[in-house]
Amino acid sequence: MKTKGLKKDKVNVVTLGCSKNLVDSEVMITQLRGNSIDVTHESDKDDSNIIVVNTCGFIDNAKQESIDTILRYADAKEEGIIEKLYVTGCLSQRYKDDLEKEIPQVDAFFGTMELPMLLKKFNADYKHELVGERITTTANHFAYMKIAEGCDRPCSFCAIPIMRGKHVSRPIEELVKEAKNMARNGTKEILLIAQDSTYYGLDIYKKRNLAELLRQLSDVEGIEWIRLHYAFPTGFPEDILDVMAERDNICNYLDMPLQHGSTKMLKMMRRGTTHEKQAALIKRIREKVPGIALRTTLIAGHPGETEEDFQEMMDFVRDTRFDRLGIFPYSHEENTHAYSFEDDVPEEIKQERADAVMELQTQISHELNQEKIGKTFKVLIDKKEGGFFVGRTEHDSPEVDNEVLIDATENYVRIGDFVDVEITDATEFDLYGNLK
Numbered sequence: 001m002k003t004k005g006l007k008k009d010k011v012n013v014v015t016l017g018c019s020k021n022l023v024d025s026e027v028m029i030t031q032l033r034g035n036s037i038d039v040t041h042e043s044d045k046d047d048s049n050i051i052v053v054n055t056c057g058f059i060d061n062a063k064q065e066s067i068d069t070i071l072r073y074a075d076a077k078e079e080g081i082i083e084k085l086y087v088t089g090c091l092s093q094r095y096k097d098d099l100e101k102e103i104p105q106v107d108a109f110f111g112t113m114e115l116p117m118l119l120k121k122f123n124a125d126y127k128h129e130l131v132g133e134r135i136t137t138t139a140n141h142f143a144y145m146k147i148a149e150g151c152d153r154p155c156s157f158c159a160i161p162i163m164r165g166k167h168v169s170r171p172i173e174e175l176v177k178e179a180k181n182m183a184r185n186g187t188k189e190i191l192l193i194a195q196d197s198t199y200y201g202l203d204i205y206k207k208r209n210l211a212e213l214l215r216q217l218s219d220v221e222g223i224e225w226i227r228l229h230y231a232f233p234t235g236f237p238e239d240i241l242d243v244m245a246e247r248d249n250i251c252n253y254l255d256m257p258l259q260h261g262s263t264k265m266l267k268m269m270r271r272g273t274t275h276e277k278q279a280a281l282i283k284r285i286r287e288k289v290p291g292i293a294l295r296t297t298l299i300a301g302h303p304g305e306t307e308e309d310f311q312e313m314m315d316f317v318r319d320t321r322f323d324r325l326g327i328f329p330y331s332h333e334e335n336t337h338a339y340s341f342e343d344d345v346p347e348e349i350k351q352e353r354a355d356a357v358m359e360l361q362t363q364i365s366h367e368l369n370q371e372k373i374g375k376t377f378k379v380l381i382d383k384k385e386g387g388f389f390v391g392r393t394e395h396d397s398p399e400v401d402n403e404v405l406i407d408a409t410e411n412y413v414r415i416g417d418f419v420d421v422e423i424t425d426a427t428e429f430d431l432y433g434n435l436k
Helices: 019-034 060-078 090-102 115-120 160-164 172-184 210-218 239-246 263-268 275-288 307-320 347-370
Strands: 010-015 038-041 050-055 084-089 142-146 189-193 225-228 250-255 293-300 324-329 376-385 388-392 403-407 418-426 430-435
Touching: 010 019, 019 038, 019 050, 019 084, 019 115, 019 142, 019 189, 050 060, 050 090, 060 084, 060 090, 084 090, 084 115, 090 160, 142 172, 172 210, 210 225, 210 239, 239 250, 239 275, 263 275, 263 307, 275 293, 275 307, 293 307, 293 347, 307 347, 324 347, 347 418, 376 403, 376 430, 403 418
Parallel strands: 010 038, 010 050, 050 084, 142 189, 189 225, 225 250, 250 293, 293 324, 403 430
Antiparallel strands: 376 388, 376 418, 388 403, 418 430
């Protein structure tokens, strides 16, 4: 039996949801360790007496996973396996009052911007001198960097502004300092993330300033790849394409969630653009940065989506031939603009449409990958798995994109190194190759 006061607290932080949440957890861990508190991230050992669950509240599946995780630790608390359970993040921000009533075993709930209050539970202070310092939980050679918090966009389907508030950019000098710290610690690739990265700078510099941020990060010694995620198409700052084209360490990669291919649906989604404008922007991007890999995200089954609208989306995917694509069935989220509409597309139809888009994309991906056979790519090695070393080209982000598999019985590489790989074979989502 644990005797309180004799055993030092040990904290385990459990992160759910997106890479933006992961960064929040890393900041929390850095602050806790800065206060001399023993903390781990997603430890599989049962030696922590305090659990902090960093939740996601974006769509139904993510909310359910968050609730299931909280309940699992609530049971562990009742059984005496852990002593304290704290919950933070998006679900906690959005449903705090309901959660407090439904899961009383949780010692305290915190919103997305309440880290100082959470630290007080550990008799810890928020240390401003640690801003720009971050203990990363990813593999040592790559790290996410959150360049802004919140979002000012009015998208019909999205609850992020409710959970994360208005867009707030981080100053360039703070981000450059963080990048230098990362480089000193062995980080070679930085993945820039925000709810809306193309809005960066408007609030603090009174202009879209992503191009200048990219330039200054590109000058940081030791950073070999900079990857840009979550670029909103409306008001897209095309000067970033010039920087991308002129700087070798900015990946020819752009993650730009477009959500739909039908002008009618884009209007209903309040995206501020049209099918034609999106197609024209993609054409300009590909002209300015030849060989760029484009990733997008789409939604199937938004209220009002007809079979004709869906076919327009299919045609858009077929014509555009995205390098990478993800699609989600629409989730009817309370307090969003779309919640005022009838959720009129049946769940099975949403899923069927999402599956049809992915089937088409799988075919496109296979064809694009076949064209890579015989070519040589610079590859960053992420891990060893089974009989293969697994890495990525500049056209691929961790977890979500293609991987390059190198036979470990015939080749030897170090994790975190860049190597040149000649592609010898390809499937829909994997490339196979040998060292050059």
